Amino acid sequence: MPPSKSATTSSDGTRIAVYTYANPGAPVLVCVHGYPDNAALWEPVAELLAEDFEVVTYDVRGAGESDHPISTSAYSLDRLQEDFQAVLDQAGREVHVLAHDWGSIQAWHFVTDPDLQDRIASFTSISGPSLDHAGYFLRQGNRAVLKQLLHSWYIFYLHLPWLPELAWRKGWAQRAVNLLDKQDPDHHRALGDYVNGMKLYRANVVRHLLRPAERRTDVPVLAVSPDADLYVTTPLQTSVARWASNLTVKVVRGGHWMPRNDPGLVAELVREHTRQVARWET
Incomplete structure (x- = not known):
């Protein structure tokens, strides 16, 4: 059965689908997609x-049918948190969170965020670290850091002026991504998903990596690392026990786009994690 569609409005007036x-x-269960996807990733x-679960997905600002703010500053993590809070308010109760990539x-x-921890029952993270935690990770200066930097080449590219936008508009970058990840080119993505989403990187990455905050949580976290992820290495995703007091780590077979390529495994991991957290009977 297809989902029902609605909208909520964030603190700055941005409409979120x-x-x-x-x-x-x-x-x-609230699902948060990454870049360059939209909510269709989770179908x-x-x-x-x-x-x-009552599954709730939404288009992150700049993607899908949500509004597309023009300014880069509108894509800061604090603005994105206000969008999430608007979705939480619409749900009206405690939620589990499943998220991928960005x-x-x-x-x-x-x-x-201490103000939100009481509203989140659990968090399943796939292929995406905290930028603040990553800032501390990169300060280690070891071989794992070097390996991650090599995997993160695209971040430097996305900070270049005009060239990344041109590559998306001409279709060159889409073809490169599909070739690297052996993906079907039809992913329900629009040009705006590619172009607007680059502002996520430009608004946040340098700021948080250079001046990371000590962000901790008591929310039960499952950190899932696909072993063939081309973009995020396992140590960056899973070396977070210092920050998450209730952490479970799973390294699984697969590539970066697990929600699309292996939805059955993602569903199994979410069920297992939430059952353990809530002590539901299996």
Whole structure:
């Protein structure tokens, strides 16, 4: 059954498109997508989890049917948190969070905010670290750091002027990404998802890596690292026990876009983690 569509409005007036797979009375699972995706990324996973949860997905600002603010500063993690809070307010109760890629980067910001921790029952993170935690990780200066820097080449590229935008508009970059990850080119992505989403990097990466904050959480976290991820290495994703007091780590077989390529495994991991957190009977 397709989700129902609605919208909520963030603190700065940005309209956020929300999609709900209704299951009244069930625990709420909010899914946050990354770059360059939109909420459609979660459709295969949501269909598998709709019997267990009321699944809520939303288009991150700049993507899909949400508003596309023009200024780069409108894409800061604090603004993204206000969008998430608007989705939480619409849900009206405690939620579990599932996030991928830049969705995970955002969600780490959410779950390490003391004002939000009581509203989040659990967090399943796939292929996305906290930028602040990454800032401390990079200061280690060891071989794991060097390996991650080599995997992060694209971040430097996305900070270049005009060239990345041109590559997306001409279709060169899409073809390169599809070739690297052996993906089908049809992912329900629009040009705006590619171009607007670069502001996520430009508004946040340098600031948080150079001046990381000590962000901690007591929310139960499952950090999932696909072993063939081309962009995020396992040590960066999983070496976070210092910051997350209730941490579970799983290294699984697969590539970066697990929600699309292996939705069954993602659904299984979410069920297992939330059952352990809530002590549900299996």
